[in-house]
Amino acid sequence: MKHTNSSSAKTREQKMQKNLVSEVFNGVKTSKKTYIERDDGRYESELKQGMLEKGTLCLITGSSKTGKTSLCDKVLAELDKAPIRVRCSSSIKPEEFWNYPLEDLDFSRIKAIEDSSTLTTGISGSVSGKLGWEWFASLKGTLGLSTSTSGSEKEIKEAILAKPSPTHLTPLLKNSNAVLVVEDFHYLSEDVQREIFQQWKIFTDNEISVIVVGTTHHGVDLATANSDLIGRILHIDLGRWSDSDLEKIAKTGMALLGIGKVDAVAKLIAQESAGLPILTQQVCAQLFHEKGLIEVDMHTAPKFTTHDAKLALHRVARKRYLNFETWYNQLVQGPRIKSRKYDTYKIILALLSQDPPTFSLTRTQIDARLKATGLEPSQVPPAASINSTLASLEKFQKSHDFELLEWSKRDRTVYIVEPSFLFYLRWREHKPDIVKSIYELVMEIAGVIIKTHTTNLN
Numbered sequence: 001m002k003h004t005n006s007s008s009a010k011t012r013e014q015k016m017q018k019n020l021v022s023e024v025f026n027g028v029k030t031s032k033k034t035y036i037e038r039d040d041g042r043y044e045s046e047l048k049q050g051m052l053e054k055g056t057l058c059l060i061t062g063s064s065k066t067g068k069t070s071l072c073d074k075v076l077a078e079l080d081k082a083p084i085r086v087r088c089s090s091s092i093k094p095e096e097f098w099n100y101p102l103e104d105l106d107f108s109r110i111k112a113i114e115d116s117s118t119l120t121t122g123i124s125g126s127v128s129g130k131l132g133w134e135w136f137a138s139l140k141g142t143l144g145l146s147t148s149t150s151g152s153e154k155e156i157k158e159a160i161l162a163k164p165s166p167t168h169l170t171p172l173l174k175n176s177n178a179v180l181v182v183e184d185f186h187y188l189s190e191d192v193q194r195e196i197f198q199q200w201k202i203f204t205d206n207e208i209s210v211i212v213v214g215t216t217h218h219g220v221d222l223a224t225a226n227s228d229l230i231g232r233i234l235h236i237d238l239g240r241w242s243d244s245d246l247e248k249i250a251k252t253g254m255a256l257l258g259i260g261k262v263d264a265v266a267k268l269i270a271q272e273s274a275g276l277p278i279l280t281q282q283v284c285a286q287l288f289h290e291k292g293l294i295e296v297d298m299h300t301a302p303k304f305t306t307h308d309a310k311l312a313l314h315r316v317a318r319k320r321y322l323n324f325e326t327w328y329n330q331l332v333q334g335p336r337i338k339s340r341k342y343d344t345y346k347i348i349l350a351l352l353s354q355d356p357p358t359f360s361l362t363r364t365q366i367d368a369r370l371k372a373t374g375l376e377p378s379q380v381p382p383a384a385s386i387n388s389t390l391a392s393l394e395k396f397q398k399s400h401d402f403e404l405l406e407w408s409k410r411d412r413t414v415y416i417v418e419p420s421f422l423f424y425l426r427w428r429e430h431k432p433d434i435v436k437s438i439y440e441l442v443m444e445i446a447g448v449i450i451k452t453h454t455t456n457l458n
Contacts, residue, residue: 018068018295019256019298020295021288022285024167025253025282025284027281027282029278030278030294034202034252034253034256038241039063039242044071044074044075047072050234050236052079054208055209056206056209057203057209057210059214061238062238062306063275064418066238066275067241069183071180076179080111080177082109082178084105085181086099086101087184089189092187097192098165100136101180102168112131112175112361113176113177132153133153133156134153134156136172137159137160139160139171139172139175157451166200167202168209168210176257176260179211180208180211183213184214189349194296203248203400239275240271241276245277246277247266247269250262250270252283253284256296257296258298262323272313272426273423274422279420280314281425283313290315314428314430315422316427317428320426324420331405335396341385342381344389348389348390350371351366359416359419360415360416362411368438389390389405390407390414394406403418405417
């Protein structure tokens with residue numbers, strides 16, 4: 001009998017020592033287990049400061065998938081705040097904008113505030129009672145309604161939503177732990193931005209901090225829309241992650257899953273993640289998927305090599321970012337393909353995909369990389385052809401309804417606008433453990449069949 005109990009206990013212990021890979025490395029959203037505070041928590045500290053300094057407009061900007069939402073959620077959870085989100089689109093009209101945070105208001109997630117330091121389940125005086133639309137209406141007599149209103153919750157909600165405005169949100173944000181979070185405000189048209197943010201001063205005047213999330217390129221739109229906001233905006237620009245912080249994600253997760261000695265693998269994954277934590281998560285998860293593992297037994301944890309990492313990088317590029325393929329094919333073909341003498345579009349993409357990884361190339365760097373390819377003079381596009389291609393990038397991409405590259409005439413630099421596209425460029429084809437010349441790589445991407453020798457790393 002003792003033996004049976006011992007066996008059962010051992011079986012339970014073994015089950016407890018198994019960890020789901022998806023709970024550590026999540027390819028959709030940041031896992032709490034591998035959340036890393038960048039730059040020793042600088043961004044978290046800055047956002048907390050903005051939230052605690054009442055009346056601050058906290059502007060969080062950065063490229064897609066750089067962790068803006070994860071940062072916001074982490075800090076708000078630590079401050080016991082409940083986000084009320086508005087997700088912007090180009091079709092939103094000013095009168096619709098203030099409807100969004102109210103339509104799906106979930107009172108079960110909101111706590112009323114009795115004073116600036118205490119959270120309670122109700123408010124004394126004229127705004128007491130169970131949190132709901134009747135309570136909302138009682139806040140400073142919203143729309144002339146009060147707790148004595150005989151209408152149902154549904155009727156009160158309809159009355160409030162009939163003419164939504166920031167004045168409706170103000171008492172809610174001031175008397176509860178709710179925080180307005182506006183995401184993707186750059187999608188709004190300039191006219192809508194201007195009208196909405198001209199009304200924004202009501203929040204700062206009432207000492208209400210709010211959060212706005214958008215892209216780096218449009219970070220100044222808020223101040224442009226309302227000059228009264230200048231000096232009241234705390235701008236937190238995340239930018240791309242450093243390789244060292246991305247390595248921490250990989251190493252932290254691997255350690256939780258019982259995987260040791262991953263320095264080389266973690267370094268390679270970090271270098272190739274295009275500064276995006278979600279890519280690091282996805283590639284690390286793919287390492288386990290390639291070995292058929294959904295969960296990991298801490299006693300029999302697998303070992304990974306850089307060869308495994310390269311295969312995982314390629315598989316992630318093909319499985320999760322294959323939507324780039326159509327746009328990639330359109331770019332490599334370029335306009336008027338039959339009438340062009342040189343495959344300049346193809347060659348520029350090939351140059352962007354080469355080592356070291358970079359999100360931009362100056363005109364001088366393009367020439368330097370082109371020279372290093374070893375192409376025959378007859379295969380090298382003349383300067384005029386390259387300049388023409390770069391100048392027409394914007395028009396060509398707009399005609400196909402996408403934007404992956406941007407040519408700045410002022411900076412004489414071509415930029416990769418979407419970081420994950422750089423990852424796709426570099427890993428759409430599997431890279432075995434061999435060294436190929438830049439010439440071979442350029443000619444491969446340009447669709448030219450050549451025969452040359454390769455040097456094996458091993």
